Amino acid sequence: MRIVDASFMQSAQSISDSPGPDVAEIAFLGRSNVGKSSLLNTLTNRKGLAKSSSTPGKTQLINYFNIKFKTDEENGMPPDLFARFVDLPGFGYAKVSKSLKAEWNKNLTNYLEQRPNLQMFIHLIDARHPELEIDKNVDEFLEKIKRGDQLIVHAFTKTDKLKQNDLAKLKREYPEGIFISNLKKRGISDLQNKITGYLFGN
Numbered sequence: 001m002r003i004v005d006a007s008f009m010q011s012a013q014s015i016s017d018s019p020g021p022d023v024a025e026i027a028f029l030g031r032s033n034v035g036k037s038s039l040l041n042t043l044t045n046r047k048g049l050a051k052s053s054s055t056p057g058k059t060q061l062i063n064y065f066n067i068k069f070k071t072d073e074e075n076g077m078p079p080d081l082f083a084r085f086v087d088l089p090g091f092g093y094a095k096v097s098k099s100l101k102a103e104w105n106k107n108l109t110n111y112l113e114q115r116p117n118l119q120m121f122i123h124l125i126d127a128r129h130p131e132l133e134i135d136k137n138v139d140e141f142l143e144k145i146k147r148g149d150q151l152i153v154h155a156f157t158k159t160d161k162l163k164q165n166d167l168a169k170l171k172r173e174y175p176e177g178i179f180i181s182n183l184k185k186r187g188i189s190d191l192q193n194k195i196t197g198y199l200f201g202n
């Protein structure tokens with residue numbers, strides 16, 4: 001199973017101006033600058049698809065991307081399968097006004113709590129700082145709102161910045177985690193398999 005096509009669909013401020021809930025969605029969430037947009041680009045193998053930047057706060061809206069998958073079956077014509085990846089604004093970004101921050105948080109939490117077709121939460125965590133308070137709070141929030149049909153995945157990013165033995169230790173501490181480097185293209189097929197396995201059963 002692999003991604004054969006990916007395209008930007010639309011941005012939205014909240015659920016009310018979002019597309020209809022007709023396709024399974026996978027939300028990428030995490031602290032600002034953790035590598036959400038970069039991961040979307042690596043997964044889809046499309047460099048500029050989601051806007052990434054070294055300046056925190058780049059992604060300011062809910063951004064929807066249409067993703068097409070194909071199975072690797074050699075025989076016959078396997079059907080196309082579809083999903084939507086959702087790039088979300090980072091949390092914990094301080095350099096915006098208080099009122100804007102509150103609005104972001106409200107729209108974000110509404111999306112996470114109320115979107116009926118949201119199937120997976122990919123929570124990105126900086127591999128160098130796996131124990132931040134804000135990530136623990138987000139985890140608690142996700143565990144609290146998670147429906148029976150939803151899955152939370154912990155994806156540790158920027159693993160290229162860790163020493164070998166620190167990475168090995170992190171892997172031992174989080175055996176269910178996915179360990180990503182967008183820079184070195186590591187862990188990408190692990191995450192893709194996790195996504196297609198959950199959505200399509202293969």
Ligand SMILES: Nc1nc2c(ncn2[C@@H]2O[C@H](COP(=O)(O)OP(=O)(O)OP(=O)(O)O)[C@@H](O)[C@H]2O)c(=O)[nH]1
Nearest residue numbers: 033034035036037038052053054057058059090182
């Ligand atoms: N070394 C390294 N740098 C990375 C990796 N992933 C992302 N980056 C860098 O981290 C910075 C932030 O990446 P983005 O993908 O824009 O982060 P984001 O989470 O979308 O940020 P916001 O949209 O602000 O919430 C960029 O400079 C990326 O090049 C990685 O795996 N390794």
Ligand SMILES: [Mg+2]
Nearest residue numbers: 036037058059
């Ligand atoms: Mg972003």
